[in-house]
Amino acid sequence: MELSKIEPFLEGKTILITGATGFLAKLVVEKLLRVQPNVKRLFLLLRASDIKPARKRFNDEILQAELFNVLREKIGANNLNSLVEEKVFPIAGDISIEDLGIENSEMKDEMLKEIDIIIHSAATTRFDERYDIAMNINVLGASNVLKFAKRCANVKILVHVSTAYVCGEREGDIVEKSFNFGDSNIDIDVERKVIEDKLKELEAQSLTSKEVTMAMRDLGHQRATLHGWPNTYSFTKAMGEMMLGHLKENLQLVIVRPTIITSTYKEPFPGWIEGVKTLDTFILVYGKGISNVFLADPNTKPDLIPGDMVVNSILAAIVAHGNNKSYHNHFIYHISSSKINPLKSGDAKLFMFHYFTKNPWIGKNGNKIKVKEITFLSSMDSFQAHISRYYWPLLKVLQLANVLTWYYLIDGTYTNLKRKIDMDIRLSKLYKPYLIFHGRFDDSNTERLRMTMKECKMDDVLKFDPSCINWEDYFMNIHIPGVVKRLA
Numbered sequence: 001m002e003l004s005k006i007e008p009f010l011e012g013k014t015i016l017i018t019g020a021t022g023f024l025a026k027l028v029v030e031k032l033l034r035v036q037p038n039v040k041r042l043f044l045l046l047r048a049s050d051i052k053p054a055r056k057r058f059n060d061e062i063l064q065a066e067l068f069n070v071l072r073e074k075i076g077a078n079n080l081n082s083l084v085e086e087k088v089f090p091i092a093g094d095i096s097i098e099d100l101g102i103e104n105s106e107m108k109d110e111m112l113k114e115i116d117i118i119i120h121s122a123a124t125t126r127f128d129e130r131y132d133i134a135m136n137i138n139v140l141g142a143s144n145v146l147k148f149a150k151r152c153a154n155v156k157i158l159v160h161v162s163t164a165y166v167c168g169e170r171e172g173d174i175v176e177k178s179f180n181f182g183d184s185n186i187d188i189d190v191e192r193k194v195i196e197d198k199l200k201e202l203e204a205q206s207l208t209s210k211e212v213t214m215a216m217r218d219l220g221h222q223r224a225t226l227h228g229w230p231n232t233y234s235f236t237k238a239m240g241e242m243m244l245g246h247l248k249e250n251l252q253l254v255i256v257r258p259t260i261i262t263s264t265y266k267e268p269f270p271g272w273i274e275g276v277k278t279l280d281t282f283i284l285v286y287g288k289g290i291s292n293v294f295l296a297d298p299n300t301k302p303d304l305i306p307g308d309m310v311v312n313s314i315l316a317a318i319v320a321h322g323n324n325k326s327y328h329n330h331f332i333y334h335i336s337s338s339k340i341n342p343l344k345s346g347d348a349k350l351f352m353f354h355y356f357t358k359n360p361w362i363g364k365n366g367n368k369i370k371v372k373e374i375t376f377l378s379s380m381d382s383f384q385a386h387i388s389r390y391y392w393p394l395l396k397v398l399q400l401a402n403v404l405t406w407y408y409l410i411d412g413t414y415t416n417l418k419r420k421i422d423m424d425i426r427l428s429k430l431y432k433p434y435l436i437f438h439g440r441f442d443d444s445n446t447e448r449l450r451m452t453m454k455e456c457k458m459d460d461v462l463k464f465d466p467s468c469i470n471w472e473d474y475f476m477n478i479h480i481p482g483v484v485k486r487l488a
Contacts, residue, residue, distance in 0.1 A: 010032070010036045010039060010315075010318070010319065011036060011038045011039065012038065012039070012040050013039055013040055013116040013117055014039070014040045014041045014042075014043070014111075014114040014115050014116050014117075015032070015039060015041070015042050015043070015115070015116065015117045015118070015119065016043045016045065016111065016115050016117070016118045016119070017029065017042065017043070017044050017045065017118075017119045017121065018045045018095055018100075018118075018119070018120045018121060018122035018145060019045070019095075019120075019121040019122030019123060020044035020045060020046050020058070020062065020090070021046060021057060021061045021062060022121055022122070022123075023261070023273070023274050023275055023307060024121050024161060024261070024307060024310060024311060024314075025044075025119070025121045025122075026062055026065060026067055026274070027067070027264070027267075027307055027308060027310075027311040028119060028121070028311050028314065028315070029042060029044065029062065029088070030067050030068055030071060030268055031267065031268075031308075031311055031312075031315065032315075033071060033080075033083060033084075033087070033088075034070070034071050034074070034268065035461060037083055037087070039087060040087075040114070041087060041088075041089055041114065042087055042088045042089065043089050043091050043111055043115065044058060044062075044088060044089065044090050044091060045091050045093045045095070045100060045102075045122070046058060046090055046091065046092065046093070047092075047093070047094055048090075048092040048093075049092060050092050050103075051090070051091075051092055051104065053092065054090040054091060054092040055090050057090065058088070058090040063084060065274070066272065066486075067268065067272055067274075068080070068268075069268075069269075070268035070269055071268065089107075091104075091107065091111075092104075095120075095122050095137065095141035095142075095144050095145055096136040096137055096140055096141050096144070097144065098144060098147070099144075099148065100144060100145065100148050111152070112148075112151055112152050112153060113152075113153055113154070114154070115149075115152045115154065115155055116154055116155060116156050117155070117156060117157055117159070117318055117322075118145065118148075118149050118152075118155060118157070118158045118159065119159045119161070119314060119318075120142065120145045120158065120159065120160045120161060121161040122137065122141060122145075123137060123138055123141075123161070123237070124137045124138060124233070125233060126232075126233065127231040127232065127233045127234075127430050127431075128217050128220070128221060128231060128232060128233075128430060129217065129220060129232050129233060129236075130213055130216035130217055130220065131195055131198075131216050131217070131219045131220030131223060131232055131236075132195045132199065132216055133216075134220055134232045134233065134235075134236040135191065135192065135195060135236060135239075137236075138233075138236035138237050138239070138240045139188060139236050139239045139240045139243060141240070142160065142240035142241075142243055142244055143240075143243045143244075143247060145158070145160075146158065146243070146244055146247055146248060146251070146253075147247070149251060150249070150251055155251070156252065156321075156322050157252045157253075157254060157318055157321050157322060158244075158248075158251055158252065158253050158254070159254045159255075159256060159314055159317060159318060160240075160241070160244055160253065160254070160255045160256070161256050161258070161310075161314070162237050162240070162241055162255050162256065162257045163233075163234065163237050163257055163258065163259075164257040164258060164259045164303070164334050164335075164336055164441050165233075165234045165237075165259075165433065165434070166179065166234055166237050166238040166241060166257065167439065168228050168229045168230060168234065168238075168433075169230050169433050169437070170438075170439040171438040171439055172438075172439060172440065173439075173440050173441075173442050174334075174439045174440065174441050174442060175442045175444075176257075176332040176333060176334050176442060176443070176444065176445045176446075177332065178241065178245050178255070178332055179238055179241045179242045179245065180242065180245060180246070181242050181246055184227065184228075184242075185227070186227055186239060186242070188239060188242075188243065191223060191239070194219070194223065195216075195219070198215070198216065198219050199212075199216075202215055202216075217232070220232030220235070220236075223235065230432070230433035231430075231433065234433070241255060252321055253331075254317045254318075254321055254331050254333065255331070255332050255333070256310070256313060256314055256317065256333050256335060257332065257333065257334050257335065257336075257441075258305050258310045258313075258335040258336070259303035259304065259305050259334070259335065259336040259337070259338070259441060260277070260278050260279060260302060260303055260304050260305065260434065261277060261304075261305060261306075261307050261310060262277065262279060262280075262304050262305065262306050262307065262479055263306060263307065263478060263479045263482040263483065264306055264307050264308040264482075265306035265308055265309060265469065265474065265478065266306075266308060266463065267308040267311075267312075267463075268308075270477075270478045270482070271478045271479065271481055271482025271485070271486075272307075272482065272486070273307070273479075273482050273483060273486055273487065274486065275487075276487050278431060278434055279302070279304065279479075280483045280487055281427060281431070282294055282352075282427070282431075283352060283480055283483050283484075284483065284487065284488065285427070286352055286356065286371060286374065287352075287355075287356045287361045287369070287371065287480075287484065288361050288363075288369060289361065289363070289369040289370070289371060291424055292371060292372045292373065292374050292375060293374075293375045293377065293383075293386060293424070294374065294375070294376060294377070294427075294428070294435070295376075295377055295378075295379075295380065295383045295427075295428035295431070295432060295435050295436065296345050296349075296376040296377070296378070296435040296436065297345060297376065297378040297435070297436045297438075298344070298345050298346040298349070298376045298378070299344070299345070299346070299378075300344075300345050300435070300436060300437055300438060301338050301342040301343055301344055301345070301440070302338075302343055302345055302348060302434070302435075302437070303336050303337055303338040303343075303437075303440075303441060304337055304343060305335050305336055305337055305466060306466075306469075306474075308463075309335065309463065309464040309465075309466060310335050310464070312462040312463055312464040313333060313335045313446065313449065313462075313464040315462055316449050316450075316452070316453050316458070316462045316464065317331070317333060317449060319453075319458065319462075320449055320452050320453075331445060332445060333443075333445050333446045333449060334441040334442065334443045334445070334446055335443075335446060335464065336441035336443050336446075336466075337466035337469070338440045338441055339440055339441060339442060339443055340443070340447075340465075340466060340467045341466045341467045341469055341471075342440075343471045345376065345435075346376075347471060347472070348471075348475065349373075349374040349376065351471070351472055351475035351476060351480070352374060352475070352480065353371065353373055353374055354476065355475065355476055355480045356369075356371045357371060359481075359484075361484075378436065379436070380428065380429075380432065383424075383428055387424065387425065446464075450464065450465055
């Protein structure tokens with residue numbers, strides 16, 4: 001491909017982006033407006049009751065985000081507002097509903113005529129989400145987006161943002177392979193019936209909303225583990241991929257599977273992040289002095305990938321598949337680092353220790369929090385044994401002391417320790433599949449995509465090669481400072 005063939009592909013195109021208020025979608029919108037302001041229209045699907053609240057959400061949650069400061073400074077606030085007014089169209093909708101819940105028929109007809117590209121990034125990423133909610137968004141939502149795409153008269157490509165961890169708990173090399181219903185015993189109609197029956201059962205028990213939520217979360221975990229997945233999130237994302245592959249017919253479908261997404265590496269500036277993600281939970285817990293003991297294998301290689309590299313890979317896939325017929329119409333891309341630039345868990349814990357030793361957290365009382373070296377326990381058995389040996393005896397002593405002093409002297413100490421223990425156990429169970437993961441994601445398709453961008457001299461605009469990352473520099477000077485500044 002020549003450069004001249006690539007620039008016109010995004011120029012003048014109409015793009016629909018779902019999940020527009022999410023971390024990745026915001027990065028996509030910012031990148032498009034910054035490097036290709038000559039797109040025709042950006043339709044942004046947001047959950048809202050109608051157009052006015054949709055526009056308000058766009059303005060408050062997207063446009064006013066710190067993320068857009070670089071573009072605002074580059075072209076001026078007035079010019080940015082004019083660009084947005086001309087190009088960006090927030091749409092009230094809901095992917096869990098047919099026709100994406102778009103009630104404005106006139107606007108829907110325009111979208112069906114104009115849309116060239118769809119980037120489907122809407123999802124619930126909570127690992128222990130209610131099963132009914134995860135099913136509606138991650139599975140049926142994907143199906144609804146596909147059905148909408150097939151009705152679009154000029155659609156060229158649908159890019160579905162998934163997760164590399166649809167593979168479940170695996171070891172060795174994990175290839176960029178699609179999922180098919182025939183490869184598993186999963187029947188989505190059966191799963192939906194299980195959900196329907198469970199909700200009826202819970203309704204008959206007159207439970208509180210909290211009790212219903214906990215029961216539906218438990219159901220999701222049970223169904224996931226029954227079929228071989230570690231949690232509701234990865235299970236429903238896998239089913240979503242199966243639905244897309246089964247129903248796509250001749251539609252050009254690209255599935256992008258990022259690993260653990262972290263803060264931006266370069267664009268639009270280093271260290272931008274929004275929403276506490278997998279790694280960040282442990283950074284915050286450690287930096288604040290809550291815990292220095294974590295479930296993790298020091299020999300594993302956590303697979304991290306900065307958010308801007310994920311976005312660049314999405315746009316590269318759109319450009320490549322739109323301009324090169326040798327790319328067939330169902331492609332999987334692992335956006336990962338473990339193959340070409342692996343990070344060791346043992347190194348990550350040293351980076352965290354060094355950072356918070358040099359830059360201690362300031363507690364609520366104004367004192368610096370001194371962190372201890374991190375201890376990794378490589379199995380749930382050893383982690384539970386540690387809790388039993390060091391924490392439960394002390395908790396029982398404090399509980400007895402509370403009773404003897406009528407909860408007057410040290411009730412707060414007991415409560416804080418109990419909260420710490422509960423948090424440690426919950427985080428360990430929730431993140432175990434990612435903290436003790438012995439797989440390595442093959443990225444042969446992604447490497448081919450990188451080479452395509454290099455050949456057509458687009459690799460300076462769409463950078464997604466993680467081999468350039470110096471992990472120590474990234475942790476010490478980009479990611480941890482970003483987490484402390486924006487998520488604390």
